[in-house]
Amino acid sequence: MFRTAFMGMALGPLLLVGLLFGWQSVNTQFENAMIHQREVGRRAADNIISFFNAAEDYLLAAILFGDLKNVTPQRQYQIISQAINHKHARYKNMYYDIAIIHCRKGILAYASLYGESSVACFLTHFRVEEFLPYICSGRRYYGPVSFDELTGEPLMTIAIPMVDLRSGEVWGALAVNIRINTIWQIVGDIKVGRSGKVYVVDQQNRVVAHPDPSVVLRGTLFNVPEKEGQARGLSGDPSILVIDTLSIEGQTFYLIAEQPLKEALSFTVTMLLQIFIVILLALLVSLLFALWTERHMIKPIELIAKQALRIGAGDLSQRIELERQDELGRLAGAFNTMAAELDSTIASLEQEVAERKRTAIELEAVNSELEDFAYIVSHDLKAPLRGVSQLAGWIAEDYADAIDEEGRNHIRLLLNRVKRMHGLIDSVLEYSKAGRIREKVTDVDLAALMQEVIEELSPADNVRIVVENCPQSIAAERTRLKQVIQNLVDNAVKYMDKKKGLVEIDCASEAAYWRFSVSDNGPGIARKYHEKIFHIFQTLSPRNQTENTGVGLSLVKKIVETFGGRVWLKSQEGKGSTFFFTWPKKTGENNEK
Amino acid sequence: MTPVSRLLIIPLIFILCLTGCQKKAAKQDIITIGIVNVARDLEDTVDGFKKAMTEQGYIENRNLSYYYEGPLETLEALDPAISRVLEKKPDLILSLTTPVTLKVKKAAGNSGIPVVFCIIGDPIGSGIVESLRKPGGSLTGIHARGVGIKALEWLLQIVPELKRLYLFYNPDYRSMAATMQNVKKTASHHNIELITAAVRSREDILEALANIPENVQSLFQVPSAFWAPYFKEFLQAALDHKKPLMSHEYEWAEAGALASFGVDGVSIGRQAGRLAHKILQGTLPALLPVEQAEFFLTLNLKTAEALDLTIPDSILKQADHIIRQKPGSRP
Numbered sequence: 050m051f052r053t054a055f056m057g058m059a060l061g062p063l064l065l066v067g068l069l070f071g072w073q074s075v076n077t078q079f080e081n082a083m084i085h086q087r088e089v090g091r092r093a094a095d096n097i098i099s100f101f102n103a104a105e106d107y108l109l110a111a112i113l114f115g116d117l118k119n120v121t122p123q124r125q126y127q128i129i130s131q132a133i134n135h136k137h138a139r140y141k142n143m144y145y146d147i148a149i150i151h152c153r154k155g156i157l158a159y160a161s162l163y164g165e166s167s168v169a170c171f172l173t174h175f176r177v178e179e180f181l182p183y184i185c186s187g188r189r190y191y192g193p194v195s196f197d198e199l200t201g202e203p204l205m206t207i208a209i210p211m212v213d214l215r216s217g218e219v220w221g222a223l224a225v226n227i228r229i230n231t232i233w234q235i236v237g238d239i240k241v242g243r244s245g246k247v248y249v250v251d252q253q254n255r256v257v258a259h260p261d262p263s264v265v266l267r268g269t270l271f272n273v274p275e276k277e278g279q280a281r282g283l284s285g286d287p288s289i290l291v292i293d294t295l296s297i298e299g300q301t302f303y304l305i306a307e308q309p310l311k312e313a314l315s316f317t318v319t320m321l322l323q324i325f326i327v328i329l330l331a332l333l334v335s336l337l338f339a340l341w342t343e344r345h346m347i348k349p350i351e352l353i354a355k356q357a358l359r360i361g362a363g364d365l366s367q368r369i370e371l372e373r374q375d376e377l378g379r380l381a382g383a384f385n386t387m388a389a390e391l392d393s394t395i396a397s398l399e400q401e402v403a404e405r406k407r408t409a410i411e412l413e414a415v416n417s418e419l420e421d422f423a424y425i426v427s428h429d430l431k432a433p434l435r436g437v438s439q440l441a442g443w444i445a446e447d448y449a450d451a452i453d454e455e456g457r458n459h460i461r462l463l464l465n466r467v468k469r470m471h472g473l474i475d476s477v478l479e480y481s482k483a484g485r486i487r488e489k490v491t492d493v494d495l496a497a498l499m500q501e502v503i504e505e506l507s508p509a510d511n512v513r514i515v516v517e518n519c520p521q522s523i524a525a526e527r528t529r530l531k532q533v534i535q536n537l538v539d540n541a542v543k544y545m546d547k548k549k550g551l552v553e554i555d556c557a558s559e560a561a562y563w564r565f566s567v568s569d570n571g572p573g574i575a576r577k578y579h580e581k582i583f584h585i586f587q588t589l590s591p592r593n594q595t596e597n598t599g600v601g602l603s604l605v606k607k608i609v610e611t612f613g614g615r616v617w618l619k620s621q622e623g624k625g626s627t628f629f630f631t632w633p634k635k636t637g638e639n640n641e642k
Numbered sequence: 643m644t645p646v647s648r649l650l651i652i653p654l655i656f657i658l659c660l661t662g663c664q665k666k667a668a669k670q671d672i673i674t675i676g677i678v679n680v681a682r683d684l685e686d687t688v689d690g691f692k693k694a695m696t697e698q699g700y701i702e703n704r705n706l707s708y709y710y711e712g713p714l715e716t717l718e719a720l721d722p723a724i725s726r727v728l729e730k731k732p733d734l735i736l737s738l739t740t741p742v743t744l745k746v747k748k749a750a751g752n753s754g755i756p757v758v759f760c761i762i763g764d765p766i767g768s769g770i771v772e773s774l775r776k777p778g779g780s781l782t783g784i785h786a787r788g789v790g791i792k793a794l795e796w797l798l799q800i801v802p803e804l805k806r807l808y809l810f811y812n813p814d815y816r817s818m819a820a821t822m823q824n825v826k827k828t829a830s831h832h833n834i835e836l837i838t839a840a841v842r843s844r845e846d847i848l849e850a851l852a853n854i855p856e857n858v859q860s861l862f863q864v865p866s867a868f869w870a871p872y873f874k875e876f877l878q879a880a881l882d883h884k885k886p887l888m889s890h891e892y893e894w895a896e897a898g899a900l901a902s903f904g905v906d907g908v909s910i911g912r913q914a915g916r917l918a919h920k921i922l923q924g925t926l927p928a929l930l931p932v933e934q935a936e937f938f939l940t941l942n943l944k945t946a947e948a949l950d951l952t953i954p955d956s957i958l959k960q961a962d963h964i965i966r967q968k969p970g971s972r973p
Contacts, residue, residue: 136959199774202934267931
């Protein structure tokens with residue numbers, strides 16, 4: 050619909066402009082044709098009037114110089130014979146016949162161009178009774194056009210009165226039948242365009258002069274339109290007619306300049322046709338181009354888009370079948386490659402997910418086994434330890450008198466070792482649990498938690514523990530958070546070497562994490578041990594100096610990293626250390642490794 | 643079919659139609675015109691016809707071809723010549739003289755091939771057409787009706803003492819027979835006695851020329867192309883008998899006849915060419931009236947002088963041609 054609307058909006062104004070331009074061109078050319086035909090008609094009219102004037106002038110000259118009244122009949126015949134056979138090239142053979150008629154005596158002489166020059170013939174061509182009374186009263190006579198019965202040739206009677214110079218009376222007339230076909234040459238010489246014509250019609254609508262003699266000779270009739278302009282011409286075709294009225298001594302003729310409408314407007318029509326053809330050709334080319342574009346560009350793009358949508362909807366088995374070497378072919382190939390790779394990737398991912406699920410199941414199984422193992426091991430390890438501890442206790446009690454001081458010292462050492470072993474087993478057990486055993490996330494009251502840690506640790510009087518800037522509560526697994534803070538504070542208290550020890554617990558908000566820090570003014574830790582101290586079972590001081598399983602910091606690291614945080618420290622030997630760790634504000638984010 | 647394809651159909655059809663119309667308009671038929679001419683003297687008529695056709699855009703070997711049978715010189719050669727012309731299936735036939743036209747009319751029959759005739763004295767009297775205004779059928783052309791009458795009237799003016807006239811005619815020629823009727827009437831009006839010589843062959847002509855009555859004042863040929871082959875015989879006889887000869891061919895007056903009054907071959911040919919053009923443009927011959935030919939008066943002053951004849955100035959003024967110089971030079 051868009052394409053149709055677009056083409057309509059593009060072509061519509063173009064066609065409208067073309068129509069307006071064409072209409073204006075047609076009107077202008079029509080007017081110009083009428084002006085031209087009017088000029089042509091006027092020229093023809095002047096020539097026709099000139100012809101009739103010449104016809105009359107010859108008669109007047111014959112009357113003037115011939116002295117027709119006073120010469121012999123033979124001389125009269127010679128004179129009128131010369132008049133009819135004159136060799137003036139312009140109006141040669143203009144008279145069909147000629148006669149000298151006496152008002153009382155009748156015909157005196159008669160000559161004919163083609164017929165017999167006898168009195169008998171005179172009467173067939175001259176309606177004497179019509180014009181003689183007219184003439185003999187001193188008036189000129191111009192008769193209507195008549196047609197020779199035999200040949201169909203149009204003739205027109207002109208009669209000039211002859212006056213006796215002495216008496217002043219009209220004694221007779223010199224009458225001629227003018228051959229109207231002389232005017233045929235006049236109108237035939239005038240061109241109106243390529244096929245236009247000028248012709249003459251009399252009052253009875255008879256064509257009396259035409260470039261084609263046969264039109265006149267077969268008695269063609271033509272109803273002269275009342276108004277000039279566009280009308281059906283003599284040929285019957287739509288034409289431009291310009292009409293001029295000629296009045297010759299009471300006889301009215303219509304001189305018509307006719308040009309076929311098609312010819313008159315041919316330039317405009319040709320031009321409009323050419324413009325129309327050009328527009329059509331342009332439209333055809335545009336349509337062909339549009340068709341080609343649709344076929345070779347739009348459809349493939351639509352196909353690619355459709356397939357891309359299908360691929361996007363998840364049907365990765367779809368492929369764009371477009372075997373082309375151009376950009377669209379490469380695009381289709383790229384889509385197919387992408388779909389194949391997506392398919393492969395998804396398949397790989399699914400496989401990986403499946404493997405991970407299997408791994409997770411296995412891990413869970415392993416975890417479960419490990420938990421069982423840890424429980425069993427701790428239980429099985431602790432049981433003999435309890436036994437050893439109990440036996441050592443009994444020995445110390447029961448045989449106190451029998452054991453010397455050294456012996457009692459050994460038993461005390463034994464009991465310490467048992468205790469340490471017990472603590473080690475618990476630490477290992479805790480370490481193994483960390484990250485596996487999860488509890489519910491709750492809003493942990495930090496102030497209460499800190500207080501709990503401090504009370505459980507019961508630091509010496511010279512060690513002060515300060516908590517600053519900590520929020521009221523955070524969302525966390527309480528047990529694990531407590532373990533981390535407790536281990537760090539415990540280490541700070543445990544290794545304090547100053548008379549006035551200070552342990553500061555600080556909190557800060559960092560984007561998605563809480564940053565905790567536990568600072569002390571203890572002995573500090575050399576830089577070379579900053580990594581090592583987070584390994585399990587690593588201690589910096591001998592165990593006989595400081596009771597330490599070596600699991601605490603590794604446990605802190607494991608717990609913090611389990612929740613997606615990190616732990617690090619800054620320390621200066623002799624001045625103290627600060628342990629930092631981050632804890633996610635939202636559990637579930639970044640707490641899966 | 644897509645909307646675009648549907649839209650293509652309309653301009654494609656239009657352009658195809660235009661191309662077809664253009665092709666149709668561009669195609670130009672070769673018109674064939676058959677010409678049958680019996681007399682060498684009438685070659686100028688054929689030339690006039692061809693000139694008129696050329697002027698009207700018919701160019702030989704481009705859009706027009708002629709098939710010309712002539713000059714045949716004898717009437718016996720007419721029938722096979724006309725047959726050969728009709729075999730060519732011409733678009734139009736030009737026939738010269740009455741006998742040729744009558745044979746063409748008969749041979750063409752209802753073929754519908756239009757015929758333009760010329761050098762015809764009386765097409766109605768000879769049976770070629772029914773009417774000058776509406777010829778009907780497929781023939782039309784140029785007539786020379788009245789030439790005989792006018793020629794006699796001119797002779798009467800040139801030879802005022804004319805009382806007895808030796809008149810040659812061929813009774814087998816229908817046009818001459820028709821003209822004879824009018825000439826007799828005119829002669830009667832002017833109280834001229836006609837001594838007729840009916841001739842059908844060369845022998846008849848020679849015998850008639852050998853027996854020219856002494857009491858005739860002039861010799862007169864009823865206008866016809868029949869006399870053309872006997873040009874020299876007539877002129878010699880007129881010279882030998884010192885008789886004024888009224889002919890109807892300019893060449894005869896130029897060669898020694900006292901006068902000629904008749905048609906001009908080139909003019910008639912051109913007139914026939916104009917008619918042919920109308921027919922080839924589509925007008926039916928039946929609707930084309932037979933046109934009147936122009937007549938020309940030629941006077942030979944040398945012959946008049948040899949005959950001790952003085953032609954009045956009033957006559958000279960009306961002559962189209964006056965022979966004062968040696969033959970072959972038209973003024």
